[in-house]
Amino acid sequence: MKRYLSSGIFIAVLLFLWQLAAGRMDAAYILPTPTGILKKLWELREPLFLVHLPATMKVMAIGLAISVALGVGLAVLMDLSPMVEKALYPIVIASQTIPTTAIAPLFVVWFGYGIWSKIVVTILMTFFPITITVFDGFKSVKREMEELLFSYGAGKKDIFLKLKLPAALPHFFSAIKMAVPLSVIGAAIGEWLGAQSGLGYFSRRMMTQLDGAGVFAPILLLSAMAMILVGIISLFENILIKWRKEL
Amino acid sequence: MLTFKDVTFRYPEDEEPMVENLSFDVKRGEFISLIGASGCGKSTIFRLINRLLKPEKGEIFVDGKEIGTIKSYAGYMPQKDLLFPWRTVEKNLCLPMEIQKISKEEQKRRVSEVLKEVGLEEYREKYPKDLSGGMRQRISFARTLLTDADLMLLDEPFSALDALTRMDMQEWLLEQWEHFHKTIVFITHDVEEAVFLSKKIYVITDTPIKELRVEVVPQDYPRDRDFLRCPDIELLKAKLTSLLRKQVE
Numbered sequence: 001m002k003r004y005l006s007s008g009i010f011i012a013v014l015l016f017l018w019q020l021a022a023g024r025m026d027a028a029y030i031l032p033t034p035t036g037i038l039k040k041l042w043e044l045r046e047p048l049f050l051v052h053l054p055a056t057m058k059v060m061a062i063g064l065a066i067s068v069a070l071g072v073g074l075a076v077l078m079d080l081s082p083m084v085e086k087a088l089y090p091i092v093i094a095s096q097t098i099p100t101t102a103i104a105p106l107f108v109v110w111f112g113y114g115i116w117s118k119i120v121v122t123i124l125m126t127f128f129p130i131t132i133t134v135f136d137g138f139k140s141v142k143r144e145m146e147e148l149l150f151s152y153g154a155g156k157k158d159i160f161l162k163l164k165l166p167a168a169l170p171h172f173f174s175a176i177k178m179a180v181p182l183s184v185i186g187a188a189i190g191e192w193l194g195a196q197s198g199l200g201y202f203s204r205r206m207m208t209q210l211d212g213a214g215v216f217a218p219i220l221l222l223s224a225m226a227m228i229l230v231g232i233i234s235l236f237e238n239i240l241i242k243w244r245k246e247l
Numbered sequence: 248m249l250t251f252k253d254v255t256f257r258y259p260e261d262e263e264p265m266v267e268n269l270s271f272d273v274k275r276g277e278f279i280s281l282i283g284a285s286g287c288g289k290s291t292i293f294r295l296i297n298r299l300l301k302p303e304k305g306e307i308f309v310d311g312k313e314i315g316t317i318k319s320y321a322g323y324m325p326q327k328d329l330l331f332p333w334r335t336v337e338k339n340l341c342l343p344m345e346i347q348k349i350s351k352e353e354q355k356r357r358v359s360e361v362l363k364e365v366g367l368e369e370y371r372e373k374y375p376k377d378l379s380g381g382m383r384q385r386i387s388f389a390r391t392l393l394t395d396a397d398l399m400l401l402d403e404p405f406s407a408l409d410a411l412t413r414m415d416m417q418e419w420l421l422e423q424w425e426h427f428h429k430t431i432v433f434i435t436h437d438v439e440e441a442v443f444l445s446k447k448i449y450v451i452t453d454t455p456i457k458e459l460r461v462e463v464v465p466q467d468y469p470r471d472r473d474f475l476r477c478p479d480i481e482l483l484k485a486k487l488t489s490l491l492r493k494q495v496e
Contacts, residue, residue: 144325151297151323152343152394162342166333243332243374 032213037220040213048202048221055197056222059115059187060180063122067179070123071130072172078131079138079164080156096128101189108194118190118198125186126179133178137171138164173237180233181226188222248430249273249296249398254305256295265291267455268305273432275397278424280433280441281459282487283451284494289434292456293400296432297323309398319347322394322429326403328387330375336362336386337371343394361389364426381412385419392427401433405440414472417443425468438487443475450490462487 015034022033032040041048074092078085104121111117141164149159191200199218206214251271257264265288273279283289294300296307298314306313309320322343330339337358344354362368365385375383384404391399401420405413417440424431435441441448442464449459462483466474474480 142329144327145329145331147297147299148323148325148329149342149346150299151321152346153318154346158346162345163331166331169333241333243376 027212029210029212032216036213037216040211041217041220044214044217048199048218052197052199052202052218053221053225055195055201056184056187056191056199057225059118059122059190059198060183062115063119063186064126064176064179064183066119067123067126067130067183068176071127071175071179072134074127074131075134075138075168076160078135080160092128092131095124098124100124100186104189104193107190113194113196117193118187118195121190122183122186125182125189129178129182130175133171133175134168137168140171141167170237170241173233173241176233177230177237180229184222184226248275248277248310249432250308250311251292252306252308254295254302254307256291256300256302264303264455266295266302267457269456269458270305271449271459273398273430275430276428277447278421278431278433278445280435280445280448281451282435282438282441282448282491284491285436287451287454287494288456289436289451290402293323293402293432293434296321296398296400319343319394320396321398321400322391322396324387324391324399324401324404326406328375328383330378330383330386330390332375334374335371336367336373336375336378339375339386340390340393342390347395357393361392364392364423365389379412380408381416384408384416388420388423392423392429397430399429399431401431403434403436406435406437413440420444421468421470436491438484438491439475441487442480442484443470443472448487450487452490452494460490 019033019035022028022031022036025031028036074088078088100121103124104117107117107120111120145163145167146159149163154162187198188200188203191198192204195201199222203215203218206218249272251269254266254269255264256266281289281292291300295302296309296314308314309317312320314320330336331342334342340358340361341354344357349357358371359368362371365388367382367385367389370378370382370386375386378386387404388401391401405416408416421444433441433444446464446468448462448464450462452460464483465479466477475484
């Protein structure tokens, strides 16, 4: 608890200053007060929690699941074959030079206003950290350990299953912890560009109504959701990888 | 047991070979130490035996068979214990047997047997992080035993241990060797360790390694440390030290 004290105090001071500044400005459509945002969150609890939050979570869950499968799959392929690594690595890097917000409207044209255009944005934002971090995990395996297994008569499959896969687990968890907040951003961007539901969509609708607190309320919910998810993943990580420091 | 026949090896980045037309034998059941200055090529010889490096020329035989044609012929114990931190002691010990596709029941039986031998039965379910340096090396040695190979290659296994633990481990290793009747090739750069442990000491005096100079330790087993103070052993240690020094110069 003690380690969170300083950041807790810092956040409290910032919120207090925000409350003071917003109260003085008295322009809630531009800068609502933190208490105003909380009040709005309570007022809009039903549509936010029952309609828009599940819609965004669905996009995130599907997007993340595909990203994990794609990212881990690419990392495995690149690790197994240097030729595949040479062919794919530059493409994976190049995919991150594409400005997502600029290309996202195209996804709406290609995949329509349904869920898939949002999922594609989410995948584009999250598969990269998963691929690269898991691939680095495979590469970080100590050469001596590989050689030891080889001296036991192990083939590529044994080395992968008994050494590389477990050794890359900490990297996998780091990748997921990076990907979760990005999936929130990806889903929200997708929803901003065109949707019928979702926290991103809701935030945009509130903006057209010049409702500052209404814009912030779903954003607050998005941040809280990302933090809770990262917290849950960290919990699993601590339970599953007690040996992390030994690597 | 182990035969090098005219073996030549060169690292791709080097002009000079590291090993040139090297021939030597190790007999079954012997405890041999291989000594030489740092970087002289001791580990290269092990890597050649393990097939981690391929000789440019020549052949290596274990039990009369060329090593390219056989599997699991040597148990290798590296300098670091290299225990897998995500595996319990039991699961670490099972590793070589899992690779050899030995049945689970047999794995359990052999692990129980070897843990009893190394005196660490109660640590079966523990993780490597729960073990001391000496215990980790014992488990690493036990894992090497479980490769079931008659030839064991030990690459400076005690170099990272403190002096007292190291002495304990040397005495323990001799007991294990006498009990299991394995053939051991032991790399070290510590002259006293080599003299205490082995019957014969193979000295690398030059690079490229063209031959190994053989020195016999005039002392039978079982041994205690007192023999290290005998005049002829003191002479042998001085001779070995001077050979190593010459190489460094």
